Amino acid sequence: MTALFSPFTVRGVTLRNRIGMSPMCQYSADDGRVNDWHIAHYGGRAAGGVGLVIVEATAVEARGRITPHDLGIWRDDHQDGLARLAAFIDSQGAVPAIQIAHAGRKAGTARPWEGGSPLTDEQGGGLPAAPSPIPFADGFRTPHALTPGEMDGLIGAFVTAARRALWAGFRWIELHAAHGYLLHSFHSPISNTRTDAYGGTLENRTRLTVETVRALRAEIGTDVPLAVRLSCTDWIDGGWTLDDTVWTAARLKNAGADLIDCSSGGTARVKIPTAPGYQVPFAHTVRHGAQMPTAAVGLITDPAHADAIIAEHQADLVLLGRELLRNPVWPQQAARQLLGSAKDILPKAYIWATD
DSSP states (O other): OOGGGSOEEETTEEESSSEEEOOOOOOOOBTTBOOHHHHHHHHHHHHTTOSEEEEEEEESSGGGOSSTTSOBOSSGGGHHHHHHHHHHHHHTTOEEEEEEEOOGGGOSBOOGGGTOOBOOTTTTOOOOEESSSOOSSTTSOOOEEOOHHHHHHHHHHHHHHHHHHHHHTOOEEEEEEOTTSHHHHHHOTTTOOOOSTTSSSHHHHTHHHHHHHHHHHHHHOSSSOEEEEEESOOSSTTSOOHHHHHHHHHHHHHHTOOEEEEEOOOSSOOOOOOOTTTTHHHHHHHHHHTTSOEEEESSOOOHHHHHHHHHTTSOSEEEESHHHHHOTTHHHHHHHHHHSOOTTTSOGGGGGGOO
């Protein structure tokens, strides 16, 4: 047994190992619905041996989609496809998780391979929502500044989304509060210039996320893990910082969150100094500063490196993104490298590939 292949239990859920699939948008849905692409994509990584599959940012409102092709969970008729997806992930030994999200002022754009530019109403764009009427970047629409009453409605949308997710069979919920999307845009003074109870002080700017976590915990009960993805820094002077993240993580823990998924950036277009494991120090700092579990993500590709992150208590989970796009069976290869065998995570139908 190595650290990377040790089980990990959060509330009533145990992962078979410490490897998770990071939520990565596929921009391949039709009116928010799951299709065969999602079954093949996520199912293949579950069969590849990860312990946790976090399904991509799934919109709690139609206006909260990054693109018109995002997965959705704002209507009851999204549930059947999501249930099929969760059941297949579960059948391959991975825990099905889902990230519920709202894109805020970054909503209504074309898919990345179609340019990623803001869309008109006729193209499926629409007026985005945000804490303040500050566009994300040049060419983006000036968003509608949400009223307190509208924020109550948004909390309700997240809660209803979680209820639908549990009905569909997901056993782990992640709240997206990173990458410049709606909740993160409240956190950052770059995008939040409000002067009411949701702006100004750090406590006020994080109020909506804390209230959402508290409402989600009340909805999902005591046995379901609740993670929160946070951007640990804006990488901008005068923006959100790692110290802000540690303080906020402790508040989220008290509100009912179980784990912080530590990412960074997204408030503005900036050059991020990337390198293998460049965000691992964030996960380490939050883990020890807030005294709660964390997930590390960001250019983690080497099994020995991933194992060391867990063994050295820098994080409790390692989430792989692009590496799993390149190599769906990375966990099997890591098991062969670290353990000498992948038989414990190899699908039975692949018996002829046993080491």
